[in-house]
Amino acid sequence: MKTLHIDLETYSDVDIQKAGLYRYVQSPAFEILLFAYAYGEELVRIVDLAAGETVPPGIIADLDDPEVEKAAHNAAFEINCLKKYFNTDTSQWHCTMVHAYYCGLPGQLGQAGKALGFPENRQKMAAGKQLIRYFCVPCKPTRANYGRTRNLWYHDRKKWELFKSYCVRDVETERDIYRILQEYPVPESERFNWVLDQYINDTGSALDMELVTGALEISSRVKGELTDSAKALTGLDNPNSVAQLKQWLARTASLEPDSLDKQTVAEILSDKNEKRIVKEVLKIRQELGKVSVKKYEAMAACVCADGRIRGLLQFYGAGRTGRWAGRLVQVQNLPRNYTGTLGLARELVKEGQTDILRALYGNVPDILSQLLRTAFVPGKGKKFIVADFSAIEARVLSWLAGEQWRMDVFRTHGKIYEASASAMFGVPVEKIVKGNAEYALRAKGKIAELALGYQGAAGSLISMGALNMGLSEGELPDIVNRWRGSNRRIVDFWAAAEQHAMAAVRHGTQQYMPCGICFGRDRDYLTVRLLSGRCLYYYKPEIRLNDRGREAIHFRGMESGKWGLLSTYGGKLTENIVQATARDLLANALRNLCAGGYTVNFHIHDEVVLEEPEDGGRTLGEAIRLMCRLPQWAEGLPLTADGFEAHYYKKD
Numbered sequence: 001m002k003t004l005h006i007d008l009e010t011y012s013d014v015d016i017q018k019a020g021l022y023r024y025v026q027s028p029a030f031e032i033l034l035f036a037y038a039y040g041e042e043l044v045r046i047v048d049l050a051a052g053e054t055v056p057p058g059i060i061a062d063l064d065d066p067e068v069e070k071a072a073h074n075a076a077f078e079i080n081c082l083k084k085y086f087n088t089d090t091s092q093w094h095c096t097m098v099h100a101y102y103c104g105l106p107g108q109l110g111q112a113g114k115a116l117g118f119p120e121n122r123q124k125m126a127a128g129k130q131l132i133r134y135f136c137v138p139c140k141p142t143r144a145n146y147g148r149t150r151n152l153w154y155h156d157r158k159k160w161e162l163f164k165s166y167c168v169r170d171v172e173t174e175r176d177i178y179r180i181l182q183e184y185p186v187p188e189s190e191r192f193n194w195v196l197d198q199y200i201n202d203t204g205s206a207l208d209m210e211l212v213t214g215a216l217e218i219s220s221r222v223k224g225e226l227t228d229s230a231k232a233l234t235g236l237d238n239p240n241s242v243a244q245l246k247q248w249l250a251r252t253a254s255l256e257p258d259s260l261d262k263q264t265v266a267e268i269l270s271d272k273n274e275k276r277i278v279k280e281v282l283k284i285r286q287e288l289g290k291v292s293v294k295k296y297e298a299m300a301a302c303v304c305a306d307g308r309i310r311g312l313l314q315f316y317g318a319g320r321t322g323r324w325a326g327r328l329v330q331v332q333n334l335p336r337n338y339t340g341t342l343g344l345a346r347e348l349v350k351e352g353q354t355d356i357l358r359a360l361y362g363n364v365p366d367i368l369s370q371l372l373r374t375a376f377v378p379g380k381g382k383k384f385i386v387a388d389f390s391a392i393e394a395r396v397l398s399w400l401a402g403e404q405w406r407m408d409v410f411r412t413h414g415k416i417y418e419a420s421a422s423a424m425f426g427v428p429v430e431k432i433v434k435g436n437a438e439y440a441l442r443a444k445g446k447i448a449e450l451a452l453g454y455q456g457a458a459g460s461l462i463s464m465g466a467l468n469m470g471l472s473e474g475e476l477p478d479i480v481n482r483w484r485g486s487n488r489r490i491v492d493f494w495a496a497a498e499q500h501a502m503a504a505v506r507h508g509t510q511q512y513m514p515c516g517i518c519f520g521r522d523r524d525y526l527t528v529r530l531l532s533g534r535c536l537y538y539y540k541p542e543i544r545l546n547d548r549g550r551e552a553i554h555f556r557g558m559e560s561g562k563w564g565l566l567s568t569y570g571g572k573l574t575e576n577i578v579q580a581t582a583r584d585l586l587a588n589a590l591r592n593l594c595a596g597g598y599t600v601n602f603h604i605h606d607e608v609v610l611e612e613p614e615d616g617g618r619t620l621g622e623a624i625r626l627m628c629r630l631p632q633w634a635e636g637l638p639l640t641a642d643g644f645e646a647h648y649y650k651k652d
Helices: 016-026 057-063 075-083 096-102 109-115 128-135 157-181 188-203 209-234 242-253 262-269 276-290 294-302 342-351 354-361 364-370 392-401 404-411 416-425 437-451 458-463 473-486 488-507 570-595 620-627
Strands: 002-011 031-039 045-048 068-072 093-095 205-207 382-389 518-522 525-529 535-545 551-559 562-568 599-604 607-613 641-646
Touching: 002 057, 002 075, 002 128, 002 157, 016 075, 016 294, 031 157, 045 157, 057 068, 068 075, 068 157, 075 093, 075 096, 075 188, 093 096, 096 109, 096 157, 096 188, 109 157, 109 562, 128 157, 188 570, 188 599, 205 607, 209 276, 209 294, 209 342, 209 354, 209 364, 242 276, 262 276, 342 354, 342 364, 354 364, 382 570, 382 620, 392 404, 392 488, 392 570, 404 416, 416 437, 416 473, 437 458, 437 473, 458 473, 473 488, 488 518, 488 525, 488 535, 488 551, 488 570, 525 570, 535 570, 562 570, 570 599, 570 607, 570 620, 607 620, 620 641
Parallel strands: 002 068, 068 093
Antiparallel strands: 002 031, 031 045, 382 607, 382 641, 518 525, 525 535, 535 551, 551 562, 599 607
C-alpha cells in the first residue's frame, strides 16, 4: 500500500485554540491556503490554493481510495479540513502524532523531531509560528497595512515563499517520524480505537445554551456585587489585587501573610479573635475565587452552529498509558455536584434569578460550578444513559497481583473500604457499619485505598487529605504498614515490576510477570507488553542513581510539558500498567457499545455518556452488560458498572 503524506496550512477568523477545530472549520471564512504532499519518499510537492492553483485530480481521487494510506501529524486537523471540500474516510488515515504518543514521545511535531535527534534541516522550521500569525489569522487594521484585517499571499511574497517552504518541511519531518516509528507499529486494535475516537469527537454533545448564557450573566452580576462590597469595606480601588489587600490587612489587623492562598485565608478565618471586617473581606475573596466561568466561556466559544460541542477528547492524551485527555471544556476535570435540586437550580439560572439562587443555595458561584455538568444535554427527543465502572483501578490491581481476598470482596459485596479496614485492623467487616464505633475505621480504609496502591507512603496519605480527615501525622506510618501487611501480593507486584524492568534494561531479555505482563528491551525502548497486546514504551532507558542514591531506571519523557530525563520505580510502573489496563477496558467498552448501536457523546475517566432516543428501546442495563463484557485477555476480572438515565449530565 502506498502512503500519501499531507500537510495543510489554513485560514479562519475563528481562534482554534479557544473555539476548537470544528468551530474553526465551520466558519464561512475558513479556507485551505497550502496543500503539501508526497507519495512515500518522493519529492514533496505543494499546491498554492491561495494563489489560485488546484489540487490535482489524482490526489483528490486518492483521498478517498482505501488502497492509499493517508498520513499526517495530528491527522484529525487535516481530515476535518479536507472533509469540507473533498471525500475522505478517517479509517484510511494514519496519525503520526498518535504514533509518537504511543511510543512515549512528545506529540508536537517540533518536539517529536528534536526528541528523535533529527538534524536542524529536518526539524520543523522555527519561523513557522510567526508565519502562521501573519497569514493564518486575522490582523489588526493599521495605517501601515492600509486598514486591512487579513494578510494575503501577495502582501508579502518573500514571506509567502518561506511559508510554502515551511509547509513542505512539515511533510518532510512528519514523513521521517513515520518512517522511524514503523519499527514500533501501532497495533490494529489501537488504529481502530483512534478511528472510533474520531467518530465520538465528531458526534459531540448538545449544550443547553440557555443555561450557559444564564450562568455567564449571573456570574458577571455576582462578581460585580462582590467586588463593590469589598470596595465599600476596604476603600480599595481593586480589592482583587493581592498587593493592595495585603497592605489593607497590615493596616487594619496588623496581618502580614506571605500569600493569600486558600490555606492562608482559611487559617485567618478560623481565628476566633480576628476582626469581623477582616473575615467579611476574606469571605468575599473566597467567593470571588469561586466565580470562575472559564468552562462556561469555553462552551460558548466552542459550540457549533447546530448547538453541539465537538472535539472534547484527545486520543492518547496521557503519555505511555494511552488514557484520554480532555480538550476545550476539559470534561475530565468537571466539578462534582452534590445539590439534590439541580433541576430547580438550572431553571433559576436560565431565568436569571440571582436573588432566589442566593436565598436557596447561599453561595451562587458554588451552585454555578455544580451546574457545569448539566450544561451537557441530549438532543431533542433523546435521553442520556450514563454508566461508569466501579473501582476499576482497584479491581485491575487486585486481579493482576492475584490478591485473592480483594478479589473475593469485588465478587461479593464490593465494599473495599470496609474490607480494607477489616484486613488492616482485624475487625470483622460486619461491624464496620454506621452506628458502630468501628465505623470510624472505614475512613482509614478509604484513605489507604486511595493513596497506597502504587507504593505511596505517609506523604501520599497527606496529599489525599488524611490530615483534613482528622488523622494525625503520627498515625500515618501505622496505616501504611497495616495496608501493606494486608496486601502482600500487591507489595510483591511492585517489587517484581521493578526487578523485571531492571533486568530487561540490563540484559535486553524478556521478563515475564506471573500475570503475563512482559518487560523487554527493543532497541531504544524499555517495553511493557500488556495483556491486551498493547505496549508501553519508555524511551532511551538506562540505570543510574536516583535522587535518593539508589539504582533506578531513568528514561526520556514528558513531564509538565517539558521533555527530559525521568525516573521510575516499582510503584510507578505498577500505576502505569494498571491505568493502561483500565484504559484498554474502557476502549473495549466503547467498541462494545458502538457495535451494540449506542451513540457515545463523550466519556470521562471510567464513565461513558450515551445519547439515545427516549423510546429507542436501548436500556441502561444493556449498556452496562456491554461495558462489562470482558475481552478474552481479561478473563476472570471481576468488572462491574453502575449508572442512571437523565435529561442532563450530572454526577449521580
